[in-house]
Amino acid sequence: MPDGQHTIIDAHVLLIRDSQVLLTRRRGTYGDGMWHLPSGKLDPGESLPNAAIREAHEEIGVHINPDDLHHVHTLHVTGAGQTPRLGIFFATHHWTGQPRNREPDKCSAIAWFPLDALPSNVIPYPLAGIHAYLSEQPFGLLGWPQPTHLATT
Numbered sequence: 001m002p003d004g005q006h007t008i009i010d011a012h013v014l015l016i017r018d019s020q021v022l023l024t025r026r027r028g029t030y031g032d033g034m035w036h037l038p039s040g041k042l043d044p045g046e047s048l049p050n051a052a053i054r055e056a057h058e059e060i061g062v063h064i065n066p067d068d069l070h071h072v073h074t075l076h077v078t079g080a081g082q083t084p085r086l087g088i089f090f091a092t093h094h095w096t097g098q099p100r101n102r103e104p105d106k107c108s109a110i111a112w113f114p115l116d117a118l119p120s121n122v123i124p125y126p127l128a129g130i131h132a133y134l135s136e137q138p139f140g141l142l143g144w145p146q147p148t149h150l151a152t153t
Helices: 048-060 124-135
Strands: 008-017 020-026 039-041 070-079 082-092 107-114 139-142
Touching (some): 020 048, 048 082, 082 124, 124 139
Parallel strands (some): 008 082, 070 139
Antiparallel strands (some): 020 107, 070 082
16 A cells, blocks of 8 residues: 555445345446445544435435444455555434435436345445345455464464
C-alpha cells in the first residue's frame, strides 16, 4: 500500500423484509450492472451508525431510527490495486419511507431479493457481508491471505 493511504471505512445497510434484502444495481465504473447494498464511506467526524443512516437516506430515501440498526458483521477487504477497506454491516427490519432510487446517476435499479436466492451478479464485497449476516459470523476477511501462527521462541 503506498505511503499516505489508509484503510477506507464503509457502512453497509441490510434492509430486511419478509426474508428478503434490498439491493441496488450499480451504474458507473465500480460494479456497473452488478448488485450492491446501500452503502458508502464514513465521513470525517461521523459515527458508523450515523453513516449507515445517512447512506440509506441518501441512496434509497428511507429513515432509520438508530435504535433499530444492529451491527451484524465487520469485513476487512483488500484486492489488486484497491485501497483496503473495512466494511461495517448493519441490519434493520424497521424504517420509515418507501425505498426508491435517489441516486439514478450511480444506481440503475433497486429490488428486493430472497436471502436464500440472491442474484448471481452481487459484488463480492457486499455478498460476503450478506453471507456473514446469514451465518451470524461477526468478522471476516476478503482478499487477504489467511492469518498464520507466528513461531514463538
